[in-house]
Amino acid sequence: xxxxxxxxxxxxxxxxxxxxxxxxxxxxxxxxxxxxxxxxxxxxxxxxxxxxxxxxxxxxxxxxxxxxxxxxxxxxxxxxxxxxxxxxxxxxxxxxxxxxxxxxxxxxxxxxxxxxxxxxxxxxxxxxxxxxxxxxxxxxxxxxxxxxxxxxxxxxxxxxxxxxxxxxxxxxxxxxxxxxxxxxxxxxxxxxxxxxxxxxxxxxxxxxxxxxxxxxxxx
Numbered sequence: 328x329x330x331x332x333x334x335x336x337x338x339x340x341x342x343x344x345x346x347x348x349x350x351x352x353x354x355x356x357x358x359x360x361x362x363x364x365x366x367x368x369x370x371x372x373x374x375x376x377x378x379x380x381x382x383x384x385x386x387x388x389x390x391x392x393x394x395x396x397x398x399x400x401x402x403x404x405x406x407x408x409x410x411x412x413x414x415x416x417x418x419x420x421x422x423x424x425x426x427x428x429x430x431x432x433x434x435x436x437x438x439x440x441x442x443x444x445x446x447x448x449x450x451x452x453x454x455x456x457x458x459x460x461x462x463x464x465x466x467x468x469x470x471x472x473x474x475x476x477x478x479x480x481x482x483x484x485x486x487x488x489x490x491x492x493x494x495x496x497x498x499x500x501x502x503x504x505x506x507x508x509x510x511x512x513x514x515x516x517x518x519x520x521x522x523x524x525x526x527x528x529x530x531x532x533x534x535x536x537x538x539x540x541x542x543x544x545x546x
Contacts, residue, residue, distance in 0.1 A: 328353045328483060328515040329374060334383030336369055344369045346383070349533055351515050353482075356506055358526055359519040361535035367519035368413070370535065371485045374517065375408045376400045388482040405434025409476030409514065411486040411505070415468050417460040423447065423471050424456040430475045439478075446474040449511070450504060466497060470504065477508045484514040490522045502528045 328351050335345040344366025351357055359367050372378040373385060376392050385392040388407050395403060417426050427443045447453040450470040460468060469489070476484060486505055490498035502518070502525060509516035518525060526532065 328355070329387040330384070331373075332384040334373065334380050334385060336366075336373065336378060336380040344373070344380075344535065346370065346535070351517070351531070353515055354510075354513065355531055356509065356516040356529045357518070357531040357533055358529040359517055359533050359535065360521060360526065362521055362537060365535040365537045367521075367535060368487055371410070371487055371517065371519050374483065375410050375485055376404045402434050405430070406436065406479055407482050409479070409481035409484040409512070411469075411472050411476045411484075411489055413487045413491065415460075415472040417463075417468060417471060417475075419460050422457050422459050423452065423463075426460075426471065427475050427478050430478050434479065436479060442478060443474075446478055446508075447471075449508070450474045465492075469501060473504055473508055477512045477514065480512045481514050484509045484512065484516045486516070486518045488520055488522070489518060490520060490525055495524065498522065498524050499528070 331346050331349040333347060336343045359370065361367055369378060373380050374387060376387070376395070379393055390403060392400065418429060421429060424443055424447070427446070428438060431438055444453065447456055450473055452467055452470050452474070455463065455467060463471065484505065489501050489505060493501060505516060505518065518529060
């Protein structure tokens, strides 16, 4: 599903993230762990094609991300990647259903209202389809964000700290929801978290060290 080889990304003298190598297979569920500041979000953004690393090889679903032009990478992302960010970024001017319709239209995919209806039912918010993000609780908004992330049946589903600020019961529900939707979409799942409650729920783990100002990898 994806391969990272000698990947590093720097902001000036600071190495934000450094990964000698990481391979994940189709359908696997991974925990991306490490303390705050180790580069988990940056690495998710590299996998999503939102950040082009300073060095290294990044292959996701058979595509070389560093070789792709920005416009092509944007279209590829909409068809290949599902992302649940820390800040859910639902479009406030659109209702729940239209947020999912927008996710279909941006990469040029045809509208599929049947898929949207089935997903909203699967994540337990079908009755909220005509509500706007401001009318949702945090838990409801998170479920909508998961549905939006998998609406295009991505090959890779990425979630950034999805259990932050959740109690034990809701944290377990959030992970179960992500795993169920990844399984339904046939997606590889990567959950970035430093929450110790997440580790027992995901079978694979990849740990990032805290980078230093002069850390780097051989090109």
